Amino acid sequence: MAADDTPTINRLTATAYAFPRQEQTFPTLTSLEIERMRRFGEPRSYGDGEALFETGKPGPGMFVILAGHVAITQRDGLGRVTPIIDQGPGQFLAEIGQLSGRPALVDGHAEGEVETLLLPPERLRALLVAEADLGERIMRALILRRVSLIQGGAGGPVLIGAAGTMARLQNFLARNGQPHHVLDPETDKDAADLVARYSVSRAELPLVVAPNGTVLRNPSETALAMALGMIGGKKHDKLYDVAVVGSGPAGLATAVYAASEGLSVAVFDSRAYGGQAGASMRIENYLGFPTGISGQALAGRAFNQAQKFGAEMLIPVSIKALDCSKTSGAFALATDCGHTLRAKSVVVASGARYRRPEIDNLDAYEGRGVWYWASPIEARLCAEQEVVLVGGGNSAGQAAVYLSAHARKVIMMIRGGGLGASMSRYLIERIEATPNIDLVFNAEVIGLEGAETLERVRWKSRLAPDEFSLDIRNLFLFVGADPATGWLDGCGVEVDRGGFVLTGKQNGEGNRAVPLLETTVPGVFAVGDVRSGSVKRVGGAIGEGAQVVAALHGYLADAGSPSL
Known part of the structure; x- marks a missing residue:
């Protein structure tokens, strides 16, 4: 497509997306703004048809077009290209x-001769911080473009299978902001042919x-992440000032405040940013959001903010062990990717792992009818069905209210005799006012049945020996969580009887004052739900992340070693 002589406009193709807030998503810079950006970039030229970036390959940064035109297309796994x-x-x-040079999600090809200004990721971040007004416009556009790509549903990996088998991977991709779409081989010929x-x-x-x-074939989340280039292929030989293990609200807050103050930060999480809070469909008691905000939205903003200030987000990467011997002068963190990373200090923000109750055949139906969160993906599976939800805390209450708008009936099973001791009053009142939520107290699920996916739930009263069964295809478990601290074994970090990390104790270094959030190992700190005595609230976790x-x-000042 040749460039024309008319003023530059955003020319959406016939099959393109209806982008919301078009002018904010694709703004046009003034010549003065481009001049302000030149000190952050370097000129690059491209011939007709040449690729500036390609789907799945690490992105080189941000291009500013000085002359010519570039066609942006989205490509999926079946080779289908959407302009x-x-x-x-x-x-x-x-x-x-x-902002971090992650794999591109789209293809960009020159149409004719093209002249550009390339801002590599580190220079793009420098621009966003140094040029506040211009940086705000660019940042908003970058976020809106990702949102549009996700909502477009045309590119990225293709998931093929029955609806009940894909929720695990759909959730993983959605929680990590990865565009994707799904096909059912029962209704789609291309999918059936591939199967x-x-x-x-x-x-x-x-x-x-x-x-x-x-x-x-039915990959793990880690295998899928490696195939998409989300992890792997890059060595991290740098000595970081801070390694943050966990990217829930506490870990993200630590990353934002530490990186914004000039510390080099690496953040790890085994699954997705946001932690358990990221799975909450509505947080209504967080300061500043009177109408509530979803955990995913809150975490997504913090994730982008941390990247803006230069924090390296290594997700999904699990830390398998922490070596506190400091034989190389730093803490060593062994990852499930086979790499070892070094940091001068460590913040334990690994939160808690979903508790798995003693239920017969539970593992056979996880991801196939048994869920530990309630997102729009699961809600669609539950449309006009009866579902069972186990739990009596705030997370269970929020999930029940959310699912009640989709399911025909939500049956809440609570081990105790009431909700008052474990749930906020506003949620109890909302549940009591929702006609299609049934409360069953002193009850527990004991077994699951079904061919390939869940079909039946067996349960009993805790006050009588009788057993009952329900034809249920979706079971939600919100029965609390256990601290994710196994990776600290052998490091000397003390935990309480419940496995939560102890902080603020004298650590044997004479009269040295021990900060409130420091563990029994100097240089290792703990924040958020994983810390013994924390309030287990989003606001508290964010506060601790800032405080640490x-x-x-x-x-780091006492250690006396400069950042590398």
Whole structure:
């Protein structure tokens, strides 16, 4: 497509998306703004048809178009290409992933000769901080573009399988802000042909077809992340000032405040940013949001904010062990990717893992009818069905209210005789006012049945020997969580009887004052739900994440070693 002589406009193709807030998503920079950006970038030229960036390959940063036009298209795993937009002089090419050079989600090809200004990720972040007004416009556009790509539903990996088998991977991709779409081989010929070609058994579903054509059979979240380039392939030899293990509200707050104050920060999480709070459909008692905010929205904002200030987000990466011997002069963190990373200090923000109650056949139905969270994905599966939800805390109450808007009936089973001791009053009142939520007290689920997915739930009263069964296809478990501290074994970090990390105790270094959030190992701190005595609220976790940064500065100053 040749460039024309008319003023630059955003020319959406016939199959393109209806982008919300068009002018904010694709703004045109003035010549003065481009001049202000030149000190952050370097000129790059491209010939007709040449790729500036490609789906699945690490993005080089943000391009500002000085002359010519670039066609942006989205490609999925089945080779289908969807035109998105044509951009010309004065416009910039990037989305939020380019703050950290993550794999591109779209393809960009030159249409004719193209002249650009390339801002690598570190220079893009410097621009956002140094040029506040301009940086705000760019940041908003980067976020809106990612949102539009997710909502478009045309590119990214393709998940193939029955609806009840794909929720696990759908949730993983959605929680990590990865565009994707799903196909059912029962109704889609392309999907059926692919299943037949690979002779896939039902146990191997869902299939996942990555944008580069790689086909995975019922992959783990880690295997899928590696196929998409989310992790792997990059060595992290740098000595970090701070390693934050866990990216729930506490870990994200630590990352934002530490990185914004100039510390080099690496953040790890085994699944997705946001932690358990990220799975909450509505948080109504967090300061400043009178109408409530979803955990995913709150965590997503913090995640982007941390990247803006330069924190490296290594997700999904699990820390398997922490070596506190400091034989190399720093803490060593062993990952499930086979790498070892070094940091001068460590913040334990690993939160808690969903508790798995003693239920017969539970593991056979996890991800196939048994869920530990309630998102729009599960809500669609429950449309006009009866569901069982086990639990009596705030998370259970929020999930019950949310699901009641989708399911025909929500049966809440509570081990105790009431809700008053474990749930906020506003949630109790809302549950009592919702006609399709039934409360069953002194009850527990004891067994699950079904062929390939959940079909029946067996339960009993805790006050009588009788057993009952219900035809249920979706069971939600909100029965609390256990601290995720196994990776600290052998490091000397003390925990209480429940496994939560003790902080603020004298650590044997003479008269040294021990910060409130420091563990029994100097240089290792704990914040949020994993810490013994924490209030187990989003607001409290964020407060501790901010508070620990002062202690980090103090410890690093005492250590006397400059950042590398």
